Amino acid sequence: MSKEKLSRRDIILGTGKLAVGAAGIAVVSAGGLNLLSKADAKETPLPWPYKKLDPDEVAEIAYHDWYKVLCGGAVISGIFTLLKKKIGEPYTSFPIDSFIWMHGGVVGWGTMCGTQMGAAVAANLIAGPGVLKNGEMITNEVIQWYTDTALPIYVPKKPKITANIPKTKSGSPLCHVSVNKWMKAADKGFWTPERKDRCARLSASVAAHTVKLLNEYWENGKVESDLKIPAQIYNTTAQHNCSDCHGTKVPEVNTKGNK
């Protein structure tokens, strides 16, 4: 679409060629250029266009971008930076920087590790949203993989620091659990260059894995996953590591009135 000339007929008839992306669609009238009413601007239909990406290339971008936009932002940026080049809109105008808030499990509260929320943003835009639909199935697979895998696995081509960064398995999607297990294994505090570089490498690892799943989705046209989401298993929203918080006294889940 870029630099393509549109005929007067395309313009007047409003053919598909004019639907270039998120906003600011323009039409030419006899008198000059009129912008459509703001209310007429439309969002790009979901799912967004995609082209297969190289997971290693994505990972290296995510690694370096962690130092600018932290974990969630880095995963989004790792994926969208290449899609901006390969596709352009609607990726070009997506406000990646606004997602810095995902750091530390949402502004330092230690809930969901931001890397997985960044993956969710990208997966649901690219594979489409909806309960148990493709974007959510990819998100679910990424979270399960995150909890089961000793991370970080990505080793940057141009590392910021050369210290040994151990791998740890979180068993949980929570930043608090994940980062404290790592801090214990590495014998390093939270405000150290090593912990920061661990989170940068973690962002790179998650971005690469997300892209691997997105590439498979793109090739097959659907997500191959028979992994249930936890709410389907437990009749409430939950992680799988119940005893980590509840010990041996895992409470019964109230199922009264369930349909």
Place this chain on the structure above:
Amino acid sequence: MSKEKLSRRDIILGTGKLAVGAAGIAVVSAGGLNLLSKADAKETPLPWPYKKLDPDEVAEIAYHDWYKVLCGGAVISGIFTLLKKKIGEPYTSFPIDSFIWMHGGVVGWGTMCGTQMGAAVAANLIAGPGVLKNGEMITNEVIQWYTDTALPIYVPKKPKITANIPKTKSGSPLCHVSVNKWMKAADKGFWTPERKDRCARLSASVAAHTVKLLNEYWENGKVESDLKIPAQIYNTTAQHNCSDCHGTKVPEVNTKGNK
């Protein structure tokens, strides 16, 4: 800007009048309409424009939209639906529906309750992103309020169901903790109309509170908050309810090498 005519000078010189929003900016050349190279499309600078909103109006929209886009989507939609009308772009083209994944603490994993993630999306776009900056301070205030307040407080003008919906204090930003405390108090399972309506009213309550803080920010030009984020207090990312998971054996946080 809507329907405003642009002079040839505006078009050729690329004056500010052409910077209409997220994407799809067009220029007229002698030969017809050319679209700018995709790479030239720019995102709307952060923070995004804002106009004060009525929290009750926002809440009612969020309540009803929960039934379409669930918790995180409902908070974003409650706020952005009115901003689409009052401002237009960049709100018009923002992909609200893609955030359904926030439901159930991210696709049913019970981590951060989606309402607060929806609040974070809106607050960081409107008040601006960055560690400890305005958007994060609003997010932090919303989370603290969420954990401390018996919710839901919003009573819809047009409720979907008329059953009694009790209020419960979560003490935690986690969906798992929040919804299970409510299910216990209400004696209702997760897959009940009452639990769903509770989450719809919760979304409405959080959207209204977020807008109250956004209105104050807009009036004062800054966020009045001396609330620290948990990572500043604990030297790791964390919630404040340590003993809920750790009992009396709250582990020491590793601070080795901290700067």
